[in-house]
Amino acid sequence: MDNARRVHPDCINASNPYHECVEYCFKKIAEVKARLEKQNAELAEAVGVGAKVHEQARDSLDDKRIEEDSSEEEEEEEDNQEPEVDVTQLTGRKKKLFELRLKMNEARKSNQTDVGSEKKKMEAPKELKGISKQKWLEGRKKKIGKILDANGLDMTKAYMLDTQEAAESKYKKWEKEPTPAGWDVFNQKTLYNAYKKRTKNIQVDLEEYNRMRAADPEFYREASSLQYGKAPKTSQDKIDKMAKELFDREQKRQEFSRRRKFREEKDIDSINDRNEHFNKKIERAFGKYTLEIKNNLERGTALPD
Known part of the structure; x- marks a missing residue:
């Protein structure tokens, strides 16, 4: 409280210089x-x-x-x-x-x-089962682009983001020879490579081979040999091995499966997959020669009047 003026500091009129509290x-x-x-x-x-x-x-x-x-x-x-x-x-x-x-x-x-x-x-609506390959590639490219930008690199340096395992798998794919296609499937080189692949796991008994060659003076016959058509006796275990190898090849061929794109707009002219493959071969060989006959049969103009 002020001694000169009787004014309490909590009074609402304390700011008035002429006020004195009562x-x-x-x-x-x-x-x-x-x-x-x-x-x-x-x-x-x-x-x-x-x-x-x-x-x-x-x-x-x-x-x-x-x-x-x-x-x-x-x-x-x-x-x-x-x-x-x-x-x-x-x-x-x-x-x-x-x-x-x-x-x-x-x-x-x-x-x-x-x-x-x-x-x-x-949020964008979720897609149905799976995602298109194009969208997946675009998303992956954007993701890699962000990482490259963060490290100050461009798209030509994308290989620098690969791990050691990824790089090794790429090198293996590059070193692998491409699968033969078209008429290359039946040329001599492809057939010889297939033969080497089949005989890779066959173990040769050199002792038996040398013994058979010593027993038969014409083991390697010439064209003038009179023993044409004669073959040495083959043991039963070798016949069993050959039969087993053929059976394994057949099993592997049946297990092989590759998805092919199905086209609904295409005309169905086969009863199963094997017949469809055969029809494709026939069409490639004789399609241009039988096109007019086929069109006449479909239009009905090939029938007699």
């Missing part, structure tokens, strides 16, 4: 202080009650999670539920605080729902 001012100041202390006490009590209620609700929810194997959505709903409180027993600021919490929970639920629906709208 008994009325001191009475009002005391009433305001008492009212503020009462409000602070009620607010602290309401906050304590709310914290206790939330702690009890959290404990009950933890017990429910242990006892029941509920889904994540059900757990979120239980977390957002307001604990049961007798509203009729709340008065004044406690009741108002409880109502505000209810509104906050309701707003939070609606916000979560709106955010989820908006996210679904923004």
Whole structure:
């Protein structure tokens, strides 16, 4: 309090240089202080009650999670539920605080729902089973481009991102000779390579070979030999090995499968896959010569009048 002027610092007229506090001012100041202390006490009590209620609700929810194997959505709903409180027993600021919490929970639920629906709208629709090769290549190119940009490289240096295993697999593919196609399937080189592949796993008995060559003076016959068509006796185990090798080849041929693109618009002129393959060969060889006959048969103009 100022000695020169009787002015209390909490008085609403303290800024007036001509004002002096009287008994009325001191009475009002005391009433305001008492009212503020009462409000602070009620607010602290309401906050304590709310914290206790939330702690009890959290404990009950933890017990429910242990006892029941509920889904994540059900757990979120239980977390957002307001604990049961007798509203009729709340008065004044406690009741108002409880109502505000209810509104906050309701707003939070609606916000979560709106955010989820908006996210679904923004996301691209999921494709059906599988993804096209073109889209996969575009996505992979974009991903590699970002990594290259981060390292200050361009697309010509994409090989620098390959691991040792990936590089070795690429080198193996490059060193591998291409599969023969067309008429190259039946040339002498391809047939000789197939023969070497078949005989790679066959073990030669040199002792038996030398013994057979010593026993037969014409083991290597010339064109003038009179033993044309005569062959040395072959043991049964070698015949069994040959039969087993032929059987294994047939099994491997049956197990081989390669997916081919199916075209619905194409005319069906075969009864099975093997017949379709045979028809393709015939078409390549004689298609241009039989085209007019085929068209006449389809139009019906080849029939006699």
